[in-house]
Amino acid sequence: MDADIPSRITEMIRDRLSVDVPAADTDLIESGLLDSLALVMLIAAIEETFACELPLEVFDIECFRSVERIFQFMHSSGILEARGS
Amino acid sequence: MSPIRALEREDLPAVCRLYERVFRSGTADPPPQLLGYFERTFIDCPWADPSIPSLVYEDSDGKIVGFIGSHARRLRIDGRPIRMGCSGPLVAAPEARNRGVGALLLRRYLAGPQDITITDAATDTVRRMEVGLGGQVLVHASIGWTKVFRPGAALASWLSHRHRWPMLARLVGLVAPVLDAAAPMLDSAAPGRLRRRAGLVQAQPDAQAVPLTVDALLEQMGNAARTLRLHPDYDAEYLHWLFSELEAVDFRGVPVRHLVYDRSGRVAGWYVYYLTPGGIAQVLQIAAPTGSADLVLDHLFWHAANGGAAAVQGRIEPALLGPLRSHWCLLSRSQLALVYTEDQILLGLLGSPKSLLTRLEGEWWMGHRLLWRGGGHSMSTSPRQLAGEAWSVVEAACRGHLRRGRRGMV
Numbered sequence: 001m002d003a004d005i006p007s008r009i010t011e012m013i014r015d016r017l018s019v020d021v022p023a024a025d026t027d028l029i030e031s032g033l034l035d036s037l038a039l040v041m042l043i044a045a046i047e048e049t050f051a052c053e054l055p056l057e058v059f060d061i062e063c064f065r066s067v068e069r070i071f072q073f074m075h076s077s078g079i080l081e082a083r084g085s
Numbered sequence: 086m087s088p089i090r091a092l093e094r095e096d097l098p099a100v101c102r103l104y105e106r107v108f109r110s111g112t113a114d115p116p117p118q119l120l121g122y123f124e125r126t127f128i129d130c131p132w133a134d135p136s137i138p139s140l141v142y143e144d145s146d147g148k149i150v151g152f153i154g155s156h157a158r159r160l161r162i163d164g165r166p167i168r169m170g171c172s173g174p175l176v177a178a179p180e181a182r183n184r185g186v187g188a189l190l191l192r193r194y195l196a197g198p199q200d201i202t203i204t205d206a207a208t209d210t211v212r213r214m215e216v217g218l219g220g221q222v223l224v225h226a227s228i229g230w231t232k233v234f235r236p237g238a239a240l241a242s243w244l245s246h247r248h249r250w251p252m253l254a255r256l257v258g259l260v261a262p263v264l265d266a267a268a269p270m271l272d273s274a275a276p277g278r279l280r281r282r283a284g285l286v287q288a289q290p291d292a293q294a295v296p297l298t299v300d301a302l303l304e305q306m307g308n309a310a311r312t313l314r315l316h317p318d319y320d321a322e323y324l325h326w327l328f329s330e331l332e333a334v335d336f337r338g339v340p341v342r343h344l345v346y347d348r349s350g351r352v353a354g355w356y357v358y359y360l361t362p363g364g365i366a367q368v369l370q371i372a373a374p375t376g377s378a379d380l381v382l383d384h385l386f387w388h389a390a391n392g393g394a395a396a397v398q399g400r401i402e403p404a405l406l407g408p409l410r411s412h413w414c415l416l417s418r419s420q421l422a423l424v425y426t427e428d429q430i431l432l433g434l435l436g437s438p439k440s441l442l443t444r445l446e447g448e449w450w451m452g453h454r455l456l457w458r459g460g461g462h463s464m465s466t467s468p469r470q471l472a473g474e475a476w477s478v479v480e481a482a483c484r485g486h487l488r489r490g491r492r493g494m495v
Contacts, residue, residue, distance in 0.1 A: 029183060036177070037210060040188030041217040061184045 005080065006071045008049070013067070016045040024067040039064060046070070052079045088145075089193050091138035092152070097123050099149040100141065107176045108454055116457040126330065126451060131322045132157050137170045137199050142177070142186045150178040151186035153194050154453075158446050159318040160201075161310065162431060166318055170199035173448045175211055188214050195220065201426040205400075205447030212421050220425035223435060225401045229419030230409050231365075232386055234285055236268060237261025238395035242364045265395075287390040290383035297342035297355050299324040305344065305355060309374035315431070315440035327445070331357075334452040337367060341392075345377075345384045353377035356385045357445055362393030370445040371405060378408040386412065404438035420449055 006024045013019050019033050028034035034042065042064065047053055055077050063073035074080050092100065097120050104123075105115035127139045134157035142151030156171040172194050177186040191214050195202055204211065205226065212222065233239050241261045244254035268285045295301075299321050306319055331340040338361035345353045354373030360366050366389045373381045382405075389397045400419050401409070426432050434440045444450060 036182050036185045036188045037213050037217070039185035040192060040214050043188075043192065044217050044219065064185075 005074070006067050009046070009067045009070050012045050012049050013042065017041055021067055024071075026067070027065055028067075029061070029065055034064065042070075046074070050074070050079065054079070088143050089140055089190060090143070091135070092127060092141050092155075094124065094128055096141050096149060097128075100152045103149060103152060103178060104174065104176055104453065107178065108174065109458065118457050119453075122333070122452065122456060126156070126453070127154055130156065131320075131326050132159060134168065137168065137197050140190050140194055142181070142190055144181065150181035151190050152176050153187075153190040154448070155194065155197075156448050157199070159320075159323075160315060160442070160446075161318045162315045162434065164310070167200040167431070168198070169446070170194065170197055170202045171446065171448050172202055172204045173206060174453055187211075191215060192218055195425050200428055201424065201431055203422065203424050203442075203447060205420060205422045205444060206449040207421040207423050209421070212423060215423050215425060218425070220423050223422040223424045225403060225406075225436060226422035227419055228401045229398055229417050230401060230405075230414040231396050231398045231417060232389075232412060232414045233396045234268075234287065234386070234390040235261070235265040235395040236285070237264030238363060239365060242395055287383075287387040290380065290387045291348055292345050292353055292380045292384045294343035294345045294384055294388070297344045297357065299328065301344050302342075302355070305352060305372075305374075308352075309372065309441065312374045313439055313441050314437070315434045315442060317441065317446055331359075331369075331450070334359075334450060334456065336452065336455055337361065337450065338364070340369075341388065343384065343388065345381045347377060347380055351375075353384075354381040356381055358385065358389070358397065358399075359450070360389060360392045360394060364395060366392075366394040366397045367450070368397060368399030368444070369450055370441075370443040371399065371402065372441055372443075373404065373408075374441075378405055379411060382408050382412050400444060402443060403436055403440065422447075 010021050010024065013021050017034075017038050019028075019038070021028070021033070026033070039061070043054060052074075054074075063069055101115040101119050101123055102113040105119065106113045109115065127133070134155075137155050137157045139155040140153050141149045144150045153175045154173050156173075158169040158171055160167050160169050172191070175187055175191060177190070187210075191211070195215070195218055202220070203223070204215075207215070216222070231239075237257065238261045241254060241258040244250055244257055247254075297305075302324060303319060303321060306316060309316060328340070328342070334340075338359035340357065341360050342355070342357045344355045347353045353375065354371070354377055356368065356372075357370040358366055358368040368385070371378065371381055371385065386397060399405075400422070401416070424432065424435060435442060
């Protein structure tokens, strides 16, 4: 369930962005793996994969800095609960 | 609080500074006229729609670091009014790009209440973003066509706009008059039937034209609605604004609007284009709802060639593909046109000859990027000056035709 989500996010980034993330806490921005274009692809991929709409009205790129942070963002914004994960 | 909000009039100085820095001179000191231009095109356009606004992105200090322009347009599909958003330009401060500012602005804009979003001057980066967000390339509208009258001048003009081979451009510019003087001889070697539409020299068309006024376009669009399933829903106030703004973008040339009649006095269609004497004229709209596009093209090419244009360029519209073939136009890549809509019927109609959605409805022709650069025209001689000289030639050429035709026609 929830514990699988980080690995699903890692797989999704590999499949959709062709980016291999070494670890869940790798800084995707600092390491240059995620730029503006990749970010929008990532947002679209998350929404499609998890059948949700991310609440980006209060968007903070810090939420997308690593797989861990993405997971925390999804968790704190209630997306995972709404899906029943 | 969201960092993205609707553009307000008070934001324009900051937006212009950002735009000047990123897309124009590289300084944060825009020419004073630019602010007025942004105001007219993004705030005071008669069709500006508060629910489809231009957007700005503010950083945590309240500084504007991103902007996406919105041009709201009104269309009708099968008689039903719909709204279109034309996005552009999209600009993000270099220091904010790694925060996804551009991507987030585009995403928010695409999620607006409009039925369809287009852009007709997209960069490859915007294409990748928009496709990533569910948009797609409008293939036919991303392919350009060119009709050449003066090969030497056309090549020189093309090279000079590329800024890559200045020496070559100058060299071609020197030999262009000789090459172009020989063109009619080459033309005369072709068989007569081929020469009529394939040739470099444009024959007197079997058609006549009068200026396309606001009232005439409204009337013609009303008639066209009987055959077109998708078309602009013009009104007089918007067209007055549009025609006035076409005039303002003087570096493109002189805007020409003509309503074309066939020999029997029936309306064949109309065209709107920028005449650029000595350069490449640019078409904004060609319409021939009754199927007489060949005749409309005949008149357009004859008018442009006699007005001194080296070539005419446009983009492929579904209804024009056949007539462009018969006129032996060259195809090439053009500015990228993108579309985003969840309405599959609308999406399908965009590729149909039953639709009329042209550059005139987009933002490609606008002057945000090139007006008032270097304090004047981008060309050493104003296209308007050149057009004035060329026009006297057209008038002289038309005089005999005018005597035979109806008053005021060219």
